[in-house]
Each structure stands twice: as C-alpha cells, then as structure tokens.
Amino acid sequence: MAETKTLIEIPAFVTVRELATMMGVSPINVIKELMANGIMANINQQIDFETAAIVAGEMGYDVVAHEEVVVEAPVDETEKTGWRKVLAGERAGDLQPRPPVVTMLGHVDHGKTSLLDIIRKANVTAGEAGGITQHIGAYQTLKDGRLVTFLDTPGHEAFTAMRARGAQATDIAILVVAADDGVMPQTREAVDHARAAHVPIVVALNKIDLPGARPDRVKQQLSEMGLVPDDWDGDTMVIPVSAREKLGIDDLLEAVLLVAEEADPKANPGAPASGTVLEAKIERGKGIMTTALIQNGTLRLGDTMLVGEHYGRIKAMYDYTGKRIQTAAPSTPVSVSGLDGMPQAGEQFRVVDSEKTARRIIDEAREAARETPTSRGRGPTLDEFFARLLEGEAKTLNLIVKADVQGSLEPIVTSLERLNGGEVELDILRSATGPITESDVMLASASGAIILGFNVDADPIARNAAAVEEVQIRTYSIIYKLIEDVEKAMKGMLAPTFEDVVIGRAEVRQVFKIRGVGNIAGSYMRTGEGRRNAKARIVRNSRLLHSGTISSLKHLQENVREVKAGFEFGVSLDGFEDYQPGDIIEFYVTQRVEA
Ligand code: GDP
Numbered sequence: 001m002a003e004t005k006t007l008i009e010i011p012a013f014v015t016v017r018e019l020a021t022m023m024g025v026s027p028i029n030v031i032k033e034l035m036a037n038g039i040m041a042n043i044n045q046q047i048d049f050e051t052a053a054i055v056a057g058e059m060g061y062d063v064v065a066h067e068e069v070v071v072e073a074p075v076d077e078t079e080k081t082g083w084r085k086v087l088a089g090e091r092a093g094d095l096q097p098r099p100p101v102v103t104m105l106g107h108v109d110h111g112k113t114s115l116l117d118i119i120r121k122a123n124v125t126a127g128e129a130g131g132i133t134q135h136i137g138a139y140q141t142l143k144d145g146r147l148v149t150f151l152d153t154p155g156h157e158a159f160t161a162m163r164a165r166g167a168q169a170t171d172i173a174i175l176v177v178a179a180d181d182g183v184m185p186q187t188r189e190a191v192d193h194a195r196a197a198h199v200p201i202v203v204a205l206n207k208i209d210l211p212g213a214r215p216d217r218v219k220q221q222l223s224e225m226g227l228v229p230d231d232w233d234g235d236t237m238v239i240p241v242s243a244r245e246k247l248g249i250d251d252l253l254e255a256v257l258l259v260a261e262e263a264d265p266k267a268n269p270g271a272p273a274s275g276t277v278l279e280a281k282i283e284r285g286k287g288i289m290t291t292a293l294i295q296n297g298t299l300r301l302g303d304t305m306l307v308g309e310h311y312g313r314i315k316a317m318y319d320y321t322g323k324r325i326q327t328a329a330p331s332t333p334v335s336v337s338g339l340d341g342m343p344q345a346g347e348q349f350r351v352v353d354s355e356k357t358a359r360r361i362i363d364e365a366r367e368a369a370r371e372t373p374t375s376r377g378r379g380p381t382l383d384e385f386f387a388r389l390l391e392g393e394a395k396t397l398n399l400i401v402k403a404d405v406q407g408s409l410e411p412i413v414t415s416l417e418r419l420n421g422g423e424v425e426l427d428i429l430r431s432a433t434g435p436i437t438e439s440d441v442m443l444a445s446a447s448g449a450i451i452l453g454f455n456v457d458a459d460p461i462a463r464n465a466a467a468v469e470e471v472q473i474r475t476y477s478i479i480y481k482l483i484e485d486v487e488k489a490m491k492g493m494l495a496p497t498f499e500d501v502v503i504g505r506a507e508v509r510q511v512f513k514i515r516g517v518g519n520i521a522g523s524y525m526r527t528g529e530g531r532r533n534a535k536a537r538i539v540r541n542s543r544l545l546h547s548g549t550i551s552s553l554k555h556l557q558e559n560v561r562e563v564k565a566g567f568e569f570g571v572s573l574d575g576f577e578d579y580q581p582g583d584i585i586e587f588y589v590t591q592r593v594e595a
Pocket of ligand 1: 242
C-alpha cells in the first residue's frame with residue numbers, strides 16, 4: 001500500500017528543537033535518531049540540512065530543502081562507508097562506486113611518509129615524472145585499473161582533528177608498524193582512533209628489509225590488540241612491506257582494494273558536490289587555494305562553493321598533479337581558487353546554486369548562532385551524562401582511562417567493565433598508562449568521550465585542547481572514587497551544580513504603562529549586555545525583589561534579541577510589574593559548573 005508521507009521544508013540549518021516542532025514529535029525522538037546516526041546533539045544544537053534530512057527521512061517525512069532540491073529517504077548502503085552524513089538524501093539508484101579513501105596511521109618513524117611517497121611515485125607516468133611536486137593533502141593512485149585516494153597527512157592527529165570537526169573522510173586506515181620496532185604507544189593510539197571511527201584497518205608491516213625485523217613478534221603484539229593476522233586465522237590483513245626496497249607495495253594496494261570491496265564505498269556523481277576541506281593556503285599569483293576532498297557529487301568549474309562563512313565561484317581547479325581540470329568526481333582531491341576567505345581543515349564544503357543562496361545560508365547560520373549563544377559544545381560531562389540519557393541523547397558512556405601504572409589501570413578497567421550490562425553501555429575507547437595527552441583529548445572530542453585520569457594529570461597542551469574542544473577531564477587518586485563516580489553518572493546520581501552568571505546590568509529610568517501589556521521598564525544598559533533569552537532579576541537598594549524570565553525586550557519599539565551597553569531599551573519580566581526608576585536589572589544566565 002502506498003504510504004502518504006508528510007512533506008516538510010527544512011532550511012540549511014535547524015536546531016533539534018525546531019526540527020522536532022516541524023515534525024510534530026518530541027525533541028527526544030529526534031535526539032535518539034541522531035544518536036543512532038552517530039551524532040551527539042543537544043536540544044538547542046544546530047544541525048545542517050543533510051543531517052536533518054536523514055533524521056526526518058528516517059522518521060517518515062519527505063523533505064524539501066529551501067533551495068527546492070527534493071531529497072528522498074536515505075539509503076542503507078551508505079551506512080558502512082562512514083560517509084553517511086554526506087550521502088543523506090541520495091537515492092540508492094543514483095549511487096555509484098567510488099575510489100576508497102585511505103589514511104596512513106602509525107608510530108612516528110615507522111615509515112608512513114616513506115610509504116606514501118613510494119605509492120605516489122609508483123603511479124607516475126614517464127611524462128609526469130618529476131612533475132608531481134604538488135602536495136595538496138591527498139593524491140590518487142591507480143591499481144589494477146582502480147583508483148585509490150590517499151590522504152597525504154599521515155598520523156592520527158590529522159585524522160582525529162578532522163573527526164572532531166565533524167568530518168569523516170577516511171574509508172580505510174593503513175596501520176604502519178615497523179618490523180624491527182614493533183607495536184609502540186602511537187601504534188596503540190592509532191588503533192584506538194581508527195576503531196573509534198569504525199574504520200577498517202590493514203596493517204603494513206614495514207622495514208622487513210632490516211636485519212632486526214621480527215615479523216612474528218609484531219604479529220603477536222598485533223594479536224594482543226585484537227588485530228589477529230589472517231594467516232593466523234584472524235581477519236586482519238598484515239602485509240610485509242619495505243618502503244626502502246620497494247617490496248610488497250603491490251600486495252599492500254591489493255589488500256586495500258580487497259577491504260574496499262567489502263566497504264563498498266559509494267557516492268552520487270550526479271549531485272552537487274560536497275566534501276571536506278583538507279587545507280587552505282595563500283599562493284603567490286593564485287590567491288587563496290583550498291584543497292578539498294570531494295565526498296559526494298561532481299565539482300565543476302564555476303560552481304559556487306560554500307564552506308562555513310566563506311563562499312565563492314570556483315575560478316580555477318587543479319588535480320593533485322597540478323593539472324587544470326574542469327570537473328572532479330567523488331573521492332577526488334582537488335585544489336580550487338575562488339573562495340573569499342580561508343576555510344579550516346576539516347570543515348565541510350558544499351555547492352549551492354548561487355552566491356545569493358550562499359550569502360543567505362551564511363546569514364541564517366549567523367542569526368541562529370546568535371539565538372543560542374550559550375549552547376554547549378560537543379563534549380559531554382559526567383554529570384550531564386544522565387540528563388542526556390534521560391532525554392534519549394546518550395546510550396553509551398564513552399570513556400578514556402589513563403592511569404599512572406599498569407597495576408592500577410587493570411583493576412580500574414575491570415571494575416568499569418563490570419558496570420556494563422544494564423541499560424547504559426560503557427565503552428572504554430582507550431585505556432593506557434601515562435599522562436593525559438592532546439591525543440586523548442582529540443579522541444575524546446571526536447568521539448564524545450570523557451577522560452578519567454588516575455594518579456595522572458593532563459599536560460598543559462592537553463588542558464588547553466580540552467578547554468577548546470570542551471572535553472571533560474576528571475582526575476582521581478582513589479580507585480573506588482573513580483568507579484563510584486562513573487556508577488553514579490550511569491544511575492543519574494551525580495548531582496549537577498548550577499551557577500548564575502551575570503551578563504549585564506541595567507538601570508531603570510522610566511516606567512511606561514502600556515494598555516493591554518502592562519508596565520515596561522524603560523532602562524539604560526550600563527555594563528555587559530541584556531539578552532531576550534537570559535533571565536533577569538530586579539534589585540532595589542541592594543535587595544532582590546524578583547527574578548525570572550523576560551517577557552519582552554525592545555529597542556525603539558522593535559523587539560530585539562540583545563541590548564548592548566550604552567543603549568536604552570524597554571524590558572518587561574514575567575510576573576512582575578512594580579518597576580521603579582533607580583531599580584537595577586541584572587541579566588543572568590544559568591550555567592552548569594563542573595564538580
Ligand atoms: P613516519 O614518521 O612514519 O612518516 O616515517 P618516515 O617515512 O619518515 O620514515 C622514518 C625513517 O625510516 C626514515 O629514515 C626512512 O628512511 C626509514 N624507513 C622507512 N621505511 C623504511 C623501510 O622499509 N626500511 C628501512 N630500512 N628504513 C625505512
């Protein structure tokens with residue numbers, strides 16, 4: 001039986017709450033659906049059209065974009081690829097196979113750069129030899145008639161920084177392990193990062209030319225990490241290679257193609273292009289050059305590209321060899337000029353129908369950002385966790401555990417794992433000894449995890465990153481206290497604390513009686529600012545008379561969202577009428593403070 005679906009029109013950006021209202025459902029259901037798609041969002045958070053379309057589609061709505069692009073229900077094939085968000089709204093029939101995108105991960109000096117170089121050069125035709133000096137953040141190579149895209153910035157730092165910006169560009173990770181050195185701390189980190197991103201791993205067992213190479217010992221170490229080699233009856237492909245002697249490179253590429261076959265990456269070449277910015281720089285004579293990976297659609301010269309607050313028509317486009325091109329298909333890295341500013345690596349771009357549309361989308365996003373200025377970022381905190389759980393926002397508590405010594409790490413992990421089994425799932429993304437590092441913070445940020453430290457602290461860089469990325473770090477010196485806190489968070493017993501923060505002070509100068517409305521306090525903003533969505537309290541002679549929500553905020557008869565210092569305005573509060581000249585109005589917001 002044909003089912004009639006309700007059609008809703010979604011702008012470029014909506015908050016979770018707005019989307020729920022459009023569909024007439026509870027925001028909790030929307031949040032749950034987002035979670036199911038791997039996106040942690042709170043009720044006031046903005047989501048872009050693509051994400052909103054997936055959610056709406058899955059909740060049984062037909063969706064129309066503002067630009068009048070008809071978007072259909074999402075397709076399941078995209079789930080495996082990790083590009084699901086990018087492919088929102090594509091019809092299964094429109095999807096075509098695309099080259100896999102590969103990232104090299106591994107410990108420093110194990111040979112990532114050398115392998116990337118060898119693979120890059122392996123495919124250079126005589127005419128191009130020596131010509132490829134371009135580094136645009138990615139390149140492509142041909143193996144058995146099939147293209148493979150390599151991201152050129154090796155290491156999990158770049159990989160995870162991108163994920164933290166919301167971009168998942170990688171389909172397959174090559175874990176490079178030097179056969180003489182074996183599994184090292186960053187090897188473990190790389191595995192954690194790839195796993196947290198649900199990216200399959202192929203191991204390149206490098207430097208087998210060295211006399212000190214001990215492949216079997218490395219395979220043993222890999223097995224201990226759960227990467228059991230396929231020749232040991234496991235399902236991880238471990239390929240012996242030597243970047244120095246150019247050995248095994250073909251086997252490695254073959255292994256990548258095999259894994260790619262399983263992942264079956266797809267995209268719709270017929271769509272307007274979208275993807276991820278890899279880097280941006282100013283080049284002499286060319287202006288701002290943006291290099292980007294196309295994840296869906298086809299990018300054409302003259303297209304209008306929109307990235308965050310920047311946009312522009314593409315004036316020139318180059319491939320990774322520096323050759324001018326007119327069009328570029330999915331998984332192609334390109335370098336383009338035409339943007340009016342420098343985007344950041346990891347930002348998502350898309351093509352819109354005109355510069356006017358781009359400006360409108362940017363304006364709308366700015367407006368919306370103003371409306372929810374205090375909404376928290378991505379990172380959950382332990383005391384928020386249960387609240388999120390109740391709202392359906394969270395099902396899994398992601399943790400990173402760092403301890404001073406193995407002897408304390410083990411009992412902590414065992415005790416934490418014992419807490420599993422109930423409604424809430426605990427997922428320990430990483431457990432390791434040593435101080436809390438920036439890498440831990442980035443992994444936490446990209447995966448929405450909380451970091452627990454036992455007898456260890458965060459280094460200053462990590463602290464800084466945690467502040468920027470809004471990642472919670474909690475440190476303990478008593479094991480049971482750590483376990484207890486996690487347990488309490490899972491049960492919602494960790495009481496959150498709130499604090500009122502004054503954002504502005506104003507003085508009442510005149511009271512206006514308005515028929516049908518009530519009294520309005522004609523006031524002057526002395527310091528800070530007043531916001532329509534803040535709360536306010538009335539203070540008279542140092543006594544608090546009233547506090548509550550604001551019913552109206554006006555400047556020159558116009559309703560406004562905020563009033564800055566030095567301006568006159570009219571304000572009224574819900575449930576209060578008795579304003580007097582000389583009263584102080586304090587605008588404040590309630591913020592959660594960390595325990
Ligand atoms: P990265 O830090 O992982 O990018 O490692 P590099 O590619 O910079 O390599 C580190 C060092 O190992 C360099 O001195 C390379 O020349 C050397 N190296 C890389 N691959 C091999 C290899 O297969 N065999 C030997 N013997 N040395 C290698």
